Amino acid sequence: MSTTFSGTGDPPRHNWAGNVSYRARRFHRPTTLDELRRLVADGTRLRAVGSGHSFNTLGDTEGDLVTLTGLPSTFRFDRERGTATVAAGLRYGDVATRLHTHGYALPNLASLPHISVAGSIATGTHGSGTGNGNLATAVSGLTLVTADGDLLHVDRDTPDFAGMVVSLGALGVVTEVTLDVVETFEVRQYVHLDLPREALDEALGSAYSVSVFTDWRSPRLGQVWRKQLAADRPPPPDWLGTTAARTPQHPVPGMPPESCTVQFGTPGPWHERLPHFRLGFNPSNGEELQSELHLPRRAAADALHALDPIADRIAAVVQICEVRTIAADQLWLSPQYDRDTVALHFTWIADPAAVTPVVAEVEQRLAPFAPRPHWGKVFTVDPATLAAAYPRWHDFLALRARLDPGGVFDTPDLDRYLPR
Incomplete structure (x- = not known):
């Protein structure tokens, strides 16, 4: 197995619990957005890994695995819109601490503050409360690297945006996330x-x-x-x-x-x-x-x-x-x-x-x-049972086919549950 290291630090070789050992042929830690875009454009199969708190193999790949922890730690506010745009690889705990110091908050958090922003929203991770949506409901915009290495910026005005947030990493590598914020409490x-x-x-x-x-x-x-x-x-x-x-x-x-x-x-x-x-x-x-x-x-x-x-x-x-x-x-x-x-x-x-x-x-x-x-x-x-549980399942399949027609972000488990 060949290994590529970009920058310092060793990309994770297994998930947090240790029950999944990643099968990737190469591991990458890009330090610039351009480097990430080249990796995506040049690879036949590529997946991004977050904090590794998934317990299954939906995100495991036999292609290339990339961690976003080497990319710049983007953090910028739009006070007029009430949003914060953050690097997708940041942990929620780090985002929350910085938001609070500026007088802002997110409506809710999961039980673990250790999880990455991109991985959490892609899987529908949540906190609790009858009036609180999952973490992805606070997302008002995304920037992602698509299958051809291009950058795509989307927001709530983008057609099919509701299919792009909880996406299982199947549509591209998310690099920035824009979050709705409220006053700290x-x-x-x-x-x-x-x-x-x-x-x-x-x-x-x-x-x-x-x-x-x-x-x-x-x-x-x-x-x-x-x-x-x-x-x-x-x-x-x-x-x-x-x-x-x-x-x-x-x-x-x-x-x-x-x-x-x-x-x-x-x-x-x-x-x-x-x-x-x-x-x-x-x-x-x-x-x-x-x-x-x-x-x-x-x-x-x-x-x-x-x-x-x-x-x-x-x-x-x-x-x-x-x-x-x-x-x-x-x-x-x-x-x-x-x-x-x-x-x-x-x-x-x-x-x-x-x-x-x-x-x-x-x-x-x-x-x-x-x-x-x-x-x-x-x-x-x-x-079949899983597909029947989601009324917009086939809409997501069509969106995936449009954004990733060559299956750059496919994995064996995704192919089983989301067949092309």
Whole structure:
């Protein structure tokens, strides 16, 4: 295998969890936009890699792999339009810190601030909150290198823009992202323990951002992380029949809470409360696999009941399960397309042989709710079922054929799910 290094630093050879080793024949780290454009124009197959927080091989290629971390760290404001344009390879945590110092914020963040901007929006990654869309809904413009090496600038006035944001990296290499920003704000985070199942729906809608956690070993839901606007009234200690946590909590049982964001209602800036984990620490557990299914919001309680018959099988291989809500959007390949959504996220043990059959059984039992898997997680849904879950699926296929007719950005898994 030949290797090309452009600039300093070693492009990643495997994903963050270590369950995917990239098969690329060459690895690149360009330091200028022109260098990236030449790589794209000269390659028969090329893919960009972000922070590597995907757990599947949709982005894996046997061609060339390129990281954007060597490109200039673009960051510019348009105060009149209320936007910030940032380098696509930056981490959300770094973008958020800089936005806050200028008095701005994003409407929401994911649980991990370590993830890259381009990779997150391409896969429909999200935070939580019944009124909050996924991270891609804040995108108002993109700059990408297309299959012939040209630069393409698009925004919400561009035809088919709604198909270009959550694009799985199939349309080009995104180099800059323009994000809608709002005034910075403060958040208080409270953690409550042992939520009764019957209170799930009320809990999910009770604050700006809410996450409910269960290990499937108890009839009650183990933790509720409520992230409320600082001016809102604090919840009582016995809120919805729970008990207020008296010590700092980590979502994964047994993990040290030092890596988690501040709790107990201490007010703090949005970017230090909305994520579960702090930027300077290892996120989550690390030794894990992840899967996530997105269902209609109204199905939250029924979905948990549908999984009760296999609770023991889930509990045997799960570290924690998180329940969150996300608002509907109109982005073609977004798991939240045209429906308010509840997401069931599973952090599994790092044992694919033990986990994969349980993932398949979870998918089967939730099939009546028309689930859409997270694009960056482990799933076993067959291509025909996946295509049927997205009303604009064939529109995206046509858009892909137009922007990348030669399949420069194709991968084996994309070819399986998005056949030409």
